[in-house]
Amino acid sequence: MVVKESKVRLSSPAAIKQQFPIFSEFPELVYLDNAATTQRPQRVIDRVSNFHQQENASIRRGVYQLSARATQEFEVARSTVANFFQAPQDDCIAFTQGTTESVNIVARSIIGDRLTPGDNVVVSLMEHHANFIPWQMLCQANQAQLRVVPVDESGELNLEEFNAQIDSRTALVAIVHVSNTLGTINPIHEIVRMAHQKEVPVLVDAAQSAALYPLDLSELDCDFLVCSAHKMFGPFGVGVLYVHPRYHRQVQPYNYGGGIIRSVTVENTEFLPYPYLLEAGTPNVAGVIGLAEAIRFIESIDHESLVKQLHELTNVARRKLASIDGISLVGNPAISSSILSFGMAGMHPHDIASFLNEDHIAVRAGQHCTQPLLDHWGVPATVRASLSIYNTPPDIDQLIESIQGIKDFWV
Amino acid sequence: MTKEELKQLFKEKIVPHQRTPYHFQRIENPQHEIQAYNPFCGDKYHIQISKDHQGYFQGMGCAISQASTSILLQRIEGLPGDDIAEYCHNFLQALADDSSLADEELAVLTALKHFDGRMDCITLPWKALRDYFKES
Numbered sequence: 001m002v003v004k005e006s007k008v009r010l011s012s013p014a015a016i017k018q019q020f021p022i023f024s025e026f027p028e029l030v031y032l033d034n035a036a037t038t039q040r041p042q043r044v045i046d047r048v049s050n051f052h053q054q055e056n057a058s059i060r061r062g063v064y065q066l067s068a069r070a071t072q073e074f075e076v077a078r079s080t081v082a083n084f085f086q087a088p089q090d091d092c093i094a095f096t097q098g099t100t101e102s103v104n105i106v107a108r109s110i111i112g113d114r115l116t117p118g119d120n121v122v123v124s125l126m127e128h129h130a131n132f133i134p135w136q137m138l139c140q141a142n143q144a145q146l147r148v149v150p151v152d153e154s155g156e157l158n159l160e161e162f163n164a165q166i167d168s169r170t171a172l173v174a175i176v177h178v179s180n181t182l183g184t185i186n187p188i189h190e191i192v193r194m195a196h197q198k199e200v201p202v203l204v205d206a207a208q209s210a211a212l213y214p215l216d217l218s219e220l221d222c223d224f225l226v227c228s229a230h231k232m233f234g235p236f237g238v239g240v241l242y243v244h245p246r247y248h249r250q251v252q253p254y255n256y257g258g259g260i261i262r263s264v265t266v267e268n269t270e271f272l273p274y275p276y277l278l279e280a281g282t283p284n285v286a287g288v289i290g291l292a293e294a295i296r297f298i299e300s301i302d303h304e305s306l307v308k309q310l311h312e313l314t315n316v317a318r319r320k321l322a323s324i325d326g327i328s329l330v331g332n333p334a335i336s337s338s339i340l341s342f343g344m345a346g347m348h349p350h351d352i353a354s355f356l357n358e359d360h361i362a363v364r365a366g367q368h369c370t371q372p373l374l375d376h377w378g379v380p381a382t383v384r385a386s387l388s389i390y391n392t393p394p395d396i397d398q399l400i401e402s403i404q405g406i407k408d409f410w411v
Numbered sequence: 412m413t414k415e416e417l418k419q420l421f422k423e424k425i426v427p428h429q430r431t432p433y434h435f436q437r438i439e440n441p442q443h444e445i446q447a448y449n450p451f452c453g454d455k456y457h458i459q460i461s462k463d464h465q466g467y468f469q470g471m472g473c474a475i476s477q478a479s480t481s482i483l484l485q486r487i488e489g490l491p492g493d494d495i496a497e498y499c500h501n502f503l504q505a506l507a508d509d510s511s512l513a514d515e516e517l518a519v520l521t522a523l524k525h526f527d528g529r530m531d532c533i534t535l536p537w538k539a540l541r542d543y544f545k546e547s
Contacts, residue, residue, distance in 0.1 A: 350452055350473035354526045358414055366452045380453045380471045409422065 011302035013309060017390040019297075021045065028360040030395045035180050035208055035339050035386035036364055037230045040294075047293035048235055051286045058282050060259060074285055077292035078275075081240055084295045085225065086218040089245060094275030095288050098239035099207040100130040102226035103174070105241055105278060106203055107134040109252045110224075111172050117143035119171045122200075124149040124157055124186075125376055126179040129369040131205040131226075135174055144171070151373065155182035155331025163194050170200045177215065178208035181370045181384065182331035183314075183339030185213065192222050201247070207231055210240075211298060212307055212337060212389075223247055229287060234294035238287035241278070248274040255280040306389040314338040314387055317396045324400070326407060330382050338387040341368075344403070347410050349383040352403070355410075356383075359402040417522060421474075424519040428478035433485050434467040441467070443492070447480065447539035449531055456480055456536060464489045468536075475523055475532035482516050483536050492544040499541035503534060 010016055017023050019041040022031075031039060051073075057066035059074050075090075082090040096102045111121070121135045125148050139146040147165045149157055166173060173195045177188050188204055195202045201223035206215060211232035217225065222244070229238035243251060253260055253271055257280035262270040271277040314336075321327050321342055330341040344352055353365035364384045367374050374381065385399060412420075441459035447470075448455045454472030458480070461467065466484030483502075487495045505512055505521065512518045524530050 348473035348477075350454075350529070350532065351475070354529060355418075357527055358418070371453070374453070380455075409418070410426070 009300065009302040011305040013306065013313075013390055013392045016301065016306065017392065019043070020390055023390070026360070030359075030361040030391075030398050032385040032387060032391065032395070032399065033362045033364050034388035034391075035231075035368075035384060037236070038211060038233050038388055039390070040235070041233055041297050043297055044234060044290050044293045048286050048290040051289050056286070059285055070285055073289050073292075074283070077288045080292040080295050084214060084299070085242060086216040087242055088218060091248075091273075091275055092217075092242050092245060094241040094243065094278045095283055096239035096241050096278070097237055097284070098230075099205065099226045099228040100239075102239045102241040103131050103203070103205065104134050105254045106172075106174075106224050106226070106243075107138045109254045109278070110243070110247060110250055112138055112142075113250075113252065115139075115142040115144050115171050118145075119169045120145040120147050120165075120167070122147045122149065122162075122165045122170055122173045122175075122195075124162075124175055125151045126155070126157075126182060126184060126370065126373050127174070127176050128180050128205065128207070129371070130207075131174050131176060131203075132372065135172075148372070151182075151184075151331075151376065155179065155184045155333040155336075157184075157186060159187065159190060159194070162191065166195055166198050166200055168198065170195075170198065172201055172203060174203040174205070176205040176208070178206075178213065178337045178339070179331075179333075179370075179373075180208050180339065180386075181341050181368045181373055181382070182333060183336040183341070183386075184331065184333040185209070185335045185337055187335075188215070188222075189220060192220055196221070208337065208339070212310070214298075217242065217244075229291035229294060232291070232294055233297055234291040235284075235287040237284050238291050240291075241275075243274060251275075251277065253277045253280065257281045301389070310338050310387060310389055310391070313391060313393060313396060314340065316393070317385065317387070317399065320396070320400045321403070324403060324407065326411065327403070330377055330379060338391075340385045341382040342385075343379060343382055344407065345411075347406070349381045351410075352383050352406060355406045356399070356402055359398065359405075361399055361402055363399075412522060412525075414525075417525060420519050420522065424516060425474055425478040425523070428481040429474040432468070432477055432481040434465065435469065435481070436467055437469050438467050443543065445539050445543045447476075447536045449476070449535055451531070454532065454535060456539075458484070458536065458539065460495075464491065472535070473532050475520075475526075475529055476535045479520055479533050480536040482520060483540070486514075486517075487540070496541050496544035499537045499544075503537050503541065506530075506533065 020039045057070045059071040079090045149162045203224040204222045206227040210227035225242040230236045251274040260277045260280045326345040349365035442462045443460040445458040454476045456470035459467045
C-alpha cells in the first residue's frame, strides 16, 4: 500500500507537539527553553537515523555508490538551506559547527585581514557573547575600536545612535536579528540599509530567528548570515554560514586540512574556492542532512499561522507574568519574538528555575551569554522562558500557576 | 526523602541563611581575600578571612550558594588555612560519595544536590576556599 504524504499543513500547536517524540516520552514536560535549543521532530530523528543505518559514507572522496549518494545528499542540503533563505546561489552556504564557529570564521577568515589600526567594528549591547567576543578580540589584536550601540530601557536599539557609530573606518556591523535574552526583533532591514549606504558590510546573527522568522536574503542583501541547526529543529553540531558572492574571493581557509585543496606540493598549497575551502576534514554529514530535513519540516507546516499563534501565546504569558506582584520583566520591546526574561523580588532566578523544574517546567536561568547586557540592566541573572510553535496555552497556564505557587511558598 | 520534604527542608534550613546570611559584610584589613565566582550563572562572592580566623562575605547569588557560603563560614571559624583546605576537601568528598553527615545543616546541603543541576551552587564557596588554601 502506498501511503501518500498528507498535503494538509499542520496549523495547531497541539498537532505540532505530536510530531515531537520527546513530548510523548515526557507528557508532563513544559519545554520553555527553545532559545537554548529546540526539540527535534520525528522526521528529523528518522532522517538522521536512516542515514546512519543505510547511507553512511564519507563524502566527496569515495568512488563507490554509498559515498556518491552521501555526497549528493550533502549538496542537496546546501541547496535546501540556500533556497530556504533565498540565497542568490547554493554555493553561498558553508556548513560549520554552529553559529559560534560561523561568526569566528567571518572574524578570522574574512574581516581579520581587512582590519587595520584605527578601524572599528560596530556591534550592539544585546549581542550574544558569540557575536561579541570574536569582535572584541579581533579589535584588540589590531588596535581597532569595538563600538557598542546601547540598548534603551525597553530593550530596543536607537537607530540614529546606531547610524552615528558607523563611519568610513567601520570594517563591519555585526548585529543580532532576535535578542536571545530580551526577545527584541531588531529592524534588520534598516540596519543593513544604513550600513550599506556607507559601504559597510553587515553580519546578521540569525541564531534565534532562523526557525521562526527566516530572512529572505535576496531582499535583505546582507553580507554574512549565521545560524545553527539545533535551534531550528535540527541536530546539534551543525551551523550555517552564508556569504554573499561579493565576498567569496576574500574568504581564507579557517582550518587547514583535507578536502579543501586544489593542489598541494612540498612548497605550496592552492585552495578550493568558497565555500569548500572552509569545509576541511570530514564534515558532519548526518547533521547537515538532518538540518535539511528540519527545513523541510518547517516548510511543511502552516508557518504563518503557527507564528501568529505563538505571538499571541507569548503576549498572554507576558501579560500574566507582569500581573503577578513582585515579577519584573526585563525589557519590553514593541516588536518581540517568543522570548521573555524576568525576575522575582527576593528570589534568585536559579532558585525559581529549580522550583519550576520540580513542576516539570524547563526554563533557563542565568546570564544567557549576554553579560554586558545584564550588567547594563544591573541584574546578575534572569529567568528566561522561550516558547516555540509546539507550546500550547496549557503550557503557559502551568508556568503562571507554578510561578504563583513558588511565590506563595517563598515570599 | 521526597521532593516535597526536600522543598520543606529548603524553606526551613536554606532560606533563613539567604535572608540573614552569616557575617554578610566587608571588613577592613583581612588576612585573606578569595573570589568565589561561577561564570556560567553569574554567582559571585567576595570572601574575606580576618586575622583572627573569622570568615565574612559579600556578593550576589542564588539561595543555595549563599546559604552554602553562610554555613561554610560558620564552620571554619577559628581554623588555620591548612585546616580550612582539609575541611572543605572533606565536605566535597562526602558530597561526591553520598556519605551521611552528622552535621544537620551540612546534611541538608548535600541533599540539595537532588535538585537537578545545582551541584555547582553548593560547591562554589567550598571549592574556592579549598583551592585558595591548598595553593597558599
